[in-house]
Amino acid sequence: MRYQVLRPPYCYRWAVLISIVLVTVSLIISLSWAGAEGTPAGSQPPSAQPVQAAPGPQAPAAPAHAPVRTTARQGRFVALTFDDGPDPAYTPQILDLLAQHGAVATFCMVGTQVRRHPELVAQVVRRGMRLCDHTVSHDEQLARRNEARISADITGAQADLRLAADGDVAVPYFRAPGGNWSETITTIASRAGMTPLGWSVDSRDWTLPGAPAIVATVEQAVQPGAVILLHDGGGQRGQTVDALAELLPWLVGQGYQFDFPAT
Ligand SMILES: [Zn+2]
Known part of the structure; x- marks a missing residue:
């Protein structure tokens, strides 16, 4: 009788523990997918940070750069x-x-x-x-x-x-x-x-x-x-x-x- 009374709370605790583990694992998986979309394969190294440099709605279209003083092609x-x-x-x-x-x-x-x-x-x-x-x-x-x-x-x-x-x-x-x-x-x-x-x-x-x-x-x-x-x-x-x-x-x-x- 006492054994049967104790059983539901134990089951409940296990269910909560398993749920927490499942939620945590799914969160980690979804976060790693989001990261993968932000840095597609073959993109620039993190130091270039092309995504953050992209212009917002009010931002200038391109950063200024120093005047060019060379030809387009290298060579003579x-x-x-x-x-x-x-x-x-x-x-x-x-x-x-x-x-x-x-x-x-x-x-x-x-x-x-x-x-x-x-x-x-x-x-x-x-x-x-x-x-x-x-x-x-x-x-x-x-x-x-x-x-x-x-x-x-x-x-x-x-x-x-x-x-x-x-x-x-x-x-x-x-x-x-x-x-x-x-x-x-x-x-x-x-x-x-x-x-x-x-x-x-x-x-x-x-x-x-x-x-x-x-x-x-x-x-x-x-x-x-x-x-x-x-x-x-x-x-x-x-x-x-x-x-x-x-x-x-x-x-x-x-x-x-x-x-x-x-x-
Ligand atoms: Zn002039």
């Missing part, structure tokens, strides 16, 4: 870049020279010039060249302006370029006027989907030193992976055109191939 490549155009006198001459030597280049265009000569933007794209946003106003003190002004100057020129090239064109790069960068500038450019573009070789053609001096500067400084700064607008660029006519065959003779900057 150079990237030619032409700033401050498009210019009706010089841009077509430069396009012809590039075509004669099988070269590609990147054109960093100013919004005010783009609005005056949209047909030149379309021509640059048709010839297989790449576009680079160089702001609407070419304000070399852009880094000192407030964020709204910086954003308007950068995204305004991007819109000008897209409009001039019938909308369906990439603007993969942004270059700050005068190469005067700030964290705000690189952040806004990156957020707009453009790679901040620097240079590694300044031809100093903008000082109008004469074509032979421009040629000598580039020949002395160039090395594999170089991004070369030249100008097709913003002033008299006859020296740049003359220098390019010498530099292109020289570069080819040195075994260089032409590439775009890294993105």
Whole structure:
């Protein structure tokens, strides 16, 4: 009688113990599944933390990064870049020279010039060249302006370029006027989907030193992976055109191939 009275509580305790064990085991299994979904096989090591770096609804689309100063491909490549155009006198001459030597280049265009000569933007794209946003106003003190002004100057020129090239064109790069960068500038450019573009070789053609001096500067400084700064607008660029006519065959003779900057 006493034995039968004691039996139900013992059974109950065992049932509770088994339930606790089952719940604990199922919790551990479900937690390990959740962890597996967060880090799929073949993903980056934990230190990269790609999931946490992903943008939230109000977060910037991309982190800012330092201006690129190398070609996309490694090896004996150079990237030619032409700033401050498009210019009706010089841009077509430069396009012809590039075509004669099988070269590609990147054109960093100013919004005010783009609005005056949209047909030149379309021509640059048709010839297989790449576009680079160089702001609407070419304000070399852009880094000192407030964020709204910086954003308007950068995204305004991007819109000008897209409009001039019938909308369906990439603007993969942004270059700050005068190469005067700030964290705000690189952040806004990156957020707009453009790679901040620097240079590694300044031809100093903008000082109008004469074509032979421009040629000598580039020949002395160039090395594999170089991004070369030249100008097709913003002033008299006859020296740049003359220098390019010498530099292109020289570069080819040195075994260089032409590439775009890294993105
Ligand atoms: Zn410029």
